[in-house]
Amino acid sequence: MAQQHLEPTDASAGAVTADALAGYLRAQATEFLRALRQHRENGGAAAGGSEASVDAARALRRSSRRISASLHTFRPLLDPDWSERIRPELAWLSGTLALEHAYEARLERLLLALQRLSGAMLPAQVDAVAGSRAAGAARVGATAPASAASGNPGTPTPDRGNLTVGAAKAGALLDRQLTLARTRAHSTALQALGSSRFHAVADNIAVLASEVPLAQTAATTPLPPLAAAAEDRLNDAITALPLVTAGHPYNAEALIHGLSPDPSPHPQDAPWHQVRLLLRLHRYAREVLQDAGIADVRLLAAGEALDRHRDASEAAAAAAQAARTPRIAPATAYALGVLHADQRHEVEAARFAFQQAWQKETVSTP
């Protein structure tokens, strides 16, 4: 089955070897260095003109993920010492850079959900709120002073005038907790970008941009079987998912354990998170093979559903976590309970969307 997906390149399979991988890695390394330069140029400025820095940080994460994924999927072609030294460093970097954005997106998702649940907001208002937050909040690229990042009076926040008392208090509590987490992530990211550890990563990537450290056998090792193996790992993981249940709307699976005493994220989410990572590896392997096109729209739809699954899962956990804050009012706790359940249903909806997207792909691939 995996062979079928790779057919377009089968004719020239002999040619798809180390050259293609080296070209891809050089391009990603160049993109990394460009993003780093852009980040330094914009990131040094005060808060405000930070849009470019945000883009730069995103581009850094993007190329880090692709380099790391390629080192993993096409491991046999690369110098093992170098490859095994650089991969955890790239994971550390993209993980560190991702955190601030994740907290910000989580807060936005939860506040918008609270407003939706209060039933008083029009779509246009929701857009405006999302826009004002996106424009006003400090981010890793902005190197803003901590006071700006921690939600001082100048930071635009969603209008809570139309929230009920419980929802408003829940929103304020989430804002406080997630803004604090975001501020900490912001500082951590800034420290990381100034650290000698990061400079070592950047030096490695600079080398990669000109010369890829290949293994001695690289020239004779074809890429397609390695990409096919990545696809097989994805398909195996998807086969293990409860897709029949997920394809049955309103199956009420996602909220089971919704009142479980376990404060950790729902264990039922883990296989879906794993598929999300494997789908990304598969997508990046296709990029290396320049095997894009036919099924890309469906892969993207499936990937977006899994992103939404992850976001809703973590937002639900944040709402549950906030409800454990000591001495909150019952109305606040009630609103957080409604919010938690709402996000767990988003989890269920995302699984349904994934099932639909994936089913389409299977059907349309003859």
Added chain:
Amino acid sequence: MAQQHLEPTDASAGAVTADALAGYLRAQATEFLRALRQHRENGGAAAGGSEASVDAARALRRSSRRISASLHTFRPLLDPDWSERIRPELAWLSGTLALEHAYEARLERLLLALQRLSGAMLPAQVDAVAGSRAAGAARVGATAPASAASGNPGTPTPDRGNLTVGAAKAGALLDRQLTLARTRAHSTALQALGSSRFHAVADNIAVLASEVPLAQTAATTPLPPLAAAAEDRLNDAITALPLVTAGHPYNAEALIHGLSPDPSPHPQDAPWHQVRLLLRLHRYAREVLQDAGIADVRLLAAGEALDRHRDASEAAAAAAQAARTPRIAPATAYALGVLHADQRHEVEAARFAFQQAWQKETVSTP
């Protein structure tokens, strides 16, 4: 379109007049009197041997609804004075008899949902719990002392050993509040069945069992157009429902206003409740015309979806109401919030089920 549904009787449409209606009303009146006799024979006993009394009370409600619906749909055939005097009395009776059962079913639904949300219960256990409650709780037919109905230690209750503290407290709170409401409804129903108002209703039904008070024009008034008008009212109401949205899974409509400050049931539910009543009128009109068969399974499926919609809507409101109890712990309020949202999603699921059932019917009717 309505004419199509009535085709099986069109050939003999001239014959489907007052006789059919009179026969149906006499049969329902006879059933009412039989149920009343059964209820008196069993209801006088102490609590315990109440299964027969429960059946009798259900049969009383069942025939009351059918007589009342027929008086409404086929109004032009009946003596207007008599018809307009007896209908509100039947509505009072079936409404009064329905309340106790409604509170009991609501509590059962909420406690089972709490156990499902705690993720620790197997389906077999759920059945056992439902069974033990059904067998143990006092009902209108049981004429049990108030102490038995208000949940004394002898009354089996669902096992809360596997509930979290918040869920357990929420369950205890709901049990207390809904058992109190049920006990009051029980007393009210017993008083009603002993009242002179009820005896007047029973006397009227006894007359109906032998002689139906028809209007002078009844013999020349055909039933099918009146039944078709009832179906048209149903179809008009269904056309006004947001069925496109309902047919889109996970549309998240039902939980809008989930945190609204309005303590009354969601206004968005009202059109669905109205369709539920109109569907019932349509179904009873078909019974009068003996037009059962072809589409009955679908009508039943649609009706069951709307029953579930009503039950979930009222259960969600009860959870929200319980959360307004003063001085409850935040963990209790949180569990009630999760429960409320869960039941609102049941509302959404029921709308989806109705849309699916109704779509099938439209497709299969050529």
